[in-house]
């Protein structure tokens with residue numbers, strides 16, 4: 001899969017580790033930055049990734065900050081985005097199965113690397129459930 005990835009300063013270290021993890025799994029990772037732990041503003045990076053997903057230039061987006069919350073709030077401002085802030089593999093699978101999430105936002109300060117790797121495994125391997133969920137997603141996106 002082609003994946004756009006970014007963080008802020010709080011998520012930088014895990015972003016680098018998750019980039020290597022995804023590449024080892026064979027994904028094509030587009031790193032949108034930053035390239036150091038210098039302080040930055042998460043909305044700038046959330047918007048970069050969300051625009052790539054929204055324009056269909058990548059298959060999925062991954063965003064890492066302290067909590068994942070600000071990244072999700074910002075990404076969801078961009079048309080076509082369904083970003084979910086996820087702290088467990090179970091929620092990652094449900095965000096795909098029920099909500100067809102196209103961006104996952106992760107917490108580097110409250111969730112360890114191994115759990116975030118498991119979250120990415122579930123997020124990238126779970127298909128949208130379609131069926132009864134499809135009409136709900138259509139309704140959701142009608143508010144875009």
Ligand code: RB5
Nearest residue numbers: 010065066067069070071
């Ligand atoms: C940065 O201190 C922090 O606010 C940011 O990483 C994130 O947690 C925001 O939602």
